[in-house]
Amino acid sequence: MLKDFSAVMPTYNRFPITLTKGDGSYVWDQDGVKFLDYTAGIGTCNLGHRPKSVEIALARQLGELWHCSNLYTIPNQELLAEQLVKHSVFDQVFFSNSGAEANEAAIKLARRYAQKVKQTDQYEIVTFKQSFHGRTLATLAATGQAKIQAGFEPKMPGFRYLPYNDLAALEQLVRPETCAVMLELIQGEGGVHPADQVWLDQLVSLCKTNDLLLIIDEVQTGMGRTGTLFAYQQYGIEPDVITLAKGLGSGFPVGAVLAKKEVARAFTAGAHGSTFGGNPLATAAGLATIEQMTSAEFLPMVKENSDYLWGKLQTLCGQMNQVKGLRGKGYLIGIELEGQAIDYVNRAREEQQLLILVAGPQVVRLLPPLTTTKQEIAQFIIRLEKVLAD
Ligand SMILES: Cc1ncc(COP(=O)(O)O)c(C=O)c1O
Known part of the structure; x- marks a missing residue:
């Protein structure tokens, strides 16, 4: 909903998409475009959307x-x-x-x-x-x-x-x-x-x-x-x-x-x-x-899948010259980059239908839902590689 004037106070720099539906690790905008959401409402939808x-x-x-x-x-x-x-x-x-x-x-x-x-x-x-x-x-x-x-x-x-x-x-x-x-x-x-x-x-x-x-x-x-x-x-x-x-x-x-x-x-x-x-x-x-x-299987699953994500990220980031650092634990991850983090965030959204965040001018932040699957992680890595490679 992009309007010249909003009745809402402009305390946020909003991205130019409007999300209208969510399910698990995905959200859809009002035109039906599907995004892989590795922001989880800034670390809020930890069980995915609409658990x-x-x-x-x-x-x-x-x-x-x-x-x-x-x-x-x-x-x-x-x-x-x-x-x-x-x-x-x-x-x-x-x-x-x-x-x-x-x-x-x-x-x-x-x-x-x-x-x-x-x-x-x-x-x-x-x-x-x-x-x-x-x-x-x-x-x-x-x-x-x-x-x-x-x-x-x-x-x-x-x-x-x-x-x-x-x-x-x-x-x-x-x-x-x-x-x-x-x-x-x-x-x-x-x-x-x-x-x-x-x-x-x-x-x-x-x-x-x-x-x-x-x-x-x-x-x-x-x-x-x-x-x-x-x-x-x-x-x-x-x-x-x-x-x-x-x-x-x-x-x-x-x-x-x-x-x-x-x-x-x-x-x-x-x-x-x-x-x-x-x-x-x-x-x-x-x-x-x-x-x-706190069910018996939940946190072990988070550990296994987040370890899988970290393994993939370490390999990918090791190959990319513009990556200066990889930090965090579990599913709170920062990638420090050469250049402005916001440019990577915009490219991810516009070209790869991937939602990620910034944390400071040169750090891209990932906050996936804890329920994200290995298949989604593999998809994410493919998309991130394209964003970093451009
Ligand atoms: C560590 C920490 N403390 C406090 C807050 C504030 O939380 P809220 O936005 O729900 O007031 C945040 C929000 O990002 C946070 O990350």
Whole structure:
């Protein structure tokens, strides 16, 4: 739907196609052109488009109760929280509607824990350069990128940014006012940069010694995206808090904060809330999603197929001079290129009916559905080879 003037505010540079249908790893535009979708709604449709089990759960819930406020117990919310707790190291969950709201809640939880439970006046949260934590006033202040913050001054105080993966800079981590550290284990929007294990271990140990909360933003890395249900499980660490959104509802908006019980107790009645957070439909989608992802065969299948994709990508990228690097884990992949990433993204869409993303000016980002098959991966590689070869 390309119009000269849109009644929608122009906060996005939109691509010149309009998608009207999705099924598994494919989407169709309004002219019926079929695209292989390796963006998955920016890492959201982790079970592919319109996964059957989620569709059934939503349809069932649509026939019962769409919404009721959080003044009443919501059975799906209880069940989804139980599943999230069962498959993680956390004890309790707060539900939001988006990633930014989950991070906003985690920021509030960290301050409240410091002030009401620890009885200190600590408030500062250390985050990292090139991070991305959202677009609300608190989460854009947490985000270590000046371009996201420009024009929204005064910036909310209480955040300090250190360089990511920089061991020496960890010396500056702790100040008397610091209460928490918040980071992505793979910086997604910032160019697909995975955390270095040695650096992370040092960071975690400093958090423990100095009684700082460790908050991991798993909005993009969570829900199977990196090959385990949560990315922290691959790093052998135990955060105090993680945040989720994107893949949690398979495309239905829902976010969550998962916390250890000693931290969660800072959120007493009235401390935080959300009208829609964890409503019956959102948590029906979340419950069906996590049930599929925690079935015995799902994550082993993701591992096998993503290993297959990595093998093919390593071979292809090794042959292409314009490829400067290949980074990521599981199905969160960045290809660093000579030249502008957007040119490759446009060529992929226009000439190969392949949807891929950028993550910074020179990085192409791949976020396929976790359900993508080996046949689709083989198709993808053929199309990508043509895009890179042109
Ligand atoms: C790591 C991370 N945190 C937070 C967000 C914000 O999530 P939302 O757009 O749902 O507010 C994103 C979105 O891309 C993200 O990648």
